[in-house]
Amino acid sequence: MRVSTVTTRNLSYAISRGRLSNGLRVVILPDPTSPVVAVAVYYDVGMRSEPEGRTGFAHLFEHLMFQGSANLKKTDHFTHVQGAGGVLNGSTHVDYTNYYEVLPSTATELALFLEADRMRSVALTQENLDNQVAVVQNEIRVNVQNRPYGGFPWLQIPPVLFESFANTHDGYGSFVDLEAATLEDAQSFFDRYYAPANAVLAIAGDVDPDQVMAWVEAHFGDIPKRKGGSPAPFAEPELTEERRSVVHDTLAPAPAVALAWRTPDPKNLTTYLPYVVLTEVLTDGDASRLQNRLLLKDRIATSVGGYLGIMGEPLDARDPTPLLLEVHHAPDVEADTVIRAIDEELERLATQGLDQDEVDRTVARMTARYFRDVDPVLGRATHAAVFEQQRGRAELVNELPGLLAKVTAAQVKKAAGTLRTDNRAVLELRPGSPA
Template sequence: MKKSMLFLAIIAVFALSANAQKVAFEEYDLDNGLHVILHQDNSAPVITVEVMYHVGAKDEVDGKTGMAHFYEHLLSTGTKNIERGKWREIQSSRGGNGNASTNWDRTNYYQTYPSNELKLALWMESERMFHPIIDQKAVDTQNEVVKEEKRQRMDNAPYGKVIYGDVYKHIFDDHNYGRPMIGYIKDLDAAKLEEFEDFYNTWYMPNNAVLVVAGDFEKKQAKAWIDGYFSEIPKKEAPNRVKIVEKERTSEKRVKEYDSNIQLPLIGIAFKTPSFKEREAKILDVISTVLSNGKSSRLYKKLVDDKKMALQAFSFSRPLEDYSVYIIGSILAQGTDSDALIKEIDEEIIKLQTELISDEDLQKVRNKFENQFVASNSSIRGIATTLATNYILAGDTNRINKELEVINSITKEEIREVAKKYLAKNRRVIIDYLPESQKK
């Protein structure tokens, strides 16, 4: 029986490896600087068109925050040739859907349609880039939408400040990653129409964007439509982007945050870590998986299953362009002392810093990453976003085909050394995330 199970496990791993095929793509530039990436996959009659702009919350200036996220909403209002409020109606009437998202580094817009609607999708994205409606009516309408989103996702969501990054102000003293991604509502309320227009003119241009077409299409026709819709959009002077250098933390910091939506405290142990482009960031992803990815992870088994000190144990990395954020967290069980729980977490970190993980644990991690790679590349939508992100933020579209190679080359010794370097106590911020009722 054991031999049969082992055989099946080997077959499963082999099947994953077989499915983790390289993602084929073609890329080129238009004369106006727009970078184009084409990923052809004719296995299903579906296409995704995605445009990602190299602008996010970190590019905003003091007193004018929230602009990047605001444009995620504003640019779905309408254009010179698309009547206000008709954007989503057009999508749904042609069997499509779409959305947008913002983080600290980039803003992306995507649409997915039956493959015979590629021309429509390209025209709509060219309209969004060239002819958006930016007037006071659109600004006032979307301001209310943004406020409601903030209330739902952050203000009224349990542990929302941790999930959506409001606690990053404790991690970064100088870098703009320390500001909320959604910005400050008071800044949006005070912003004048010309300031919204200035933000668009500064950052939204073909030479600060990448266009990805993924799915079922014919390349010659797609290129002709891309040239017809996008090549006439004028190139602008590229924005002056200056990286803010964040000083290294040299002593442990402990802070308190309060949330009226929670009943049980959460302990967060947060670290500033390297850019997602760096090899060490991938090693930290491996460490995160070993510590708390799933119920078989070290922290979950120890804190939740064995010692009953916590209801949940987790860790996650927020991969960003300049630096990343790594947070180890646990929701305390009733009656658990926070310092006692931190001590238990520290014991597991020390093990990673002083001992080599087992071959079995390392292989388990590799299998998980391979599974994730296959899952993330199982849809053209996922592939489109990964291609766009790798180009616009890492400057290497082909990173999509190097992920597993990097993961599989990580050694046990590297895991130990990176844990020593980045999970040191003097580099961390401990966040006591408490119910509002505990505020004195």
């Protein structure tokens, strides 16, 4: 049972783009199939850019962007979008912060107005800042502190793998830092990073591109040009020896272990995509190398996962970025037993390689999953926005499947050879309190 050809499965969404005189980049993907539209704004600032002493600030600021703007009071943003039949959210990542709405296409201009209003200016009060600090602290409680494996490994392994503040600090933030945040901090963060020239606006769905561009001009065009803060490079030297660390989790009933390596710069897709494919060869499904070995053959694990990027978003992160493996195992299995089995599989892949057939079927499923991501207008808008922001090429929305299909078995083998014992970080999670 095989698909006859996994060759080029490129998509053919129409894409048009523009740039306003204030520097805002605009990408439009019209599609009349359903009467809905997605509007996404990507600001080129994430957790890595927040200042020392202000851990969690990029995320806190994302919350503040919903608290009022040039012409809108607190709660207005939500009321307008949802009252028009739409949904909305924002999220903070290591290298960007995004805001989006998905609505009936009758509300396209409304969504553009709302995003323009908060790009123009954010309206902050001490009361709203205090309120959102409390909300974010509760977000951290529910997602990290009161949850088994909360923050494992995404908040806990960066300090083992990296050195610099930018790459190692907890992007959710310490309660002390969150409580220290001031209105002045917020205003200067806005001024520096939320400039039109530091943003990409993407619109996908049931729209006429000329009409949309006219609305964009009308609502965003007179936002003053501000000096945009382009992200600083976060590069740092590779590890030269294995680093290990242990965390304890009083809520967790069973241990887990995470391994992380640095990948090549994601900017160069030719050398990076083999790592994206390698991750899936290792961990996607029962036929993958590590699931097969740890779950089916040795039965020493409860679950096996692998992903690229600290937040599991292979095509959304800048350099440096990790390849991570995460294995949960029973208390009577030693972490080293799990690590040894992984080492053997990596060694086997690096020395014996794999058939092109194994690469092709892995890519077939990656391609299908990618199609599923971009079928909804929101997935299309968010992929286009981040491709445009980090790579200057929204067209990758259409081109990515073709690029994946070009990855060869030799490239995957070579990539596996770089996941060595002497350049990795290992983090064990042990249930209970430290002895």
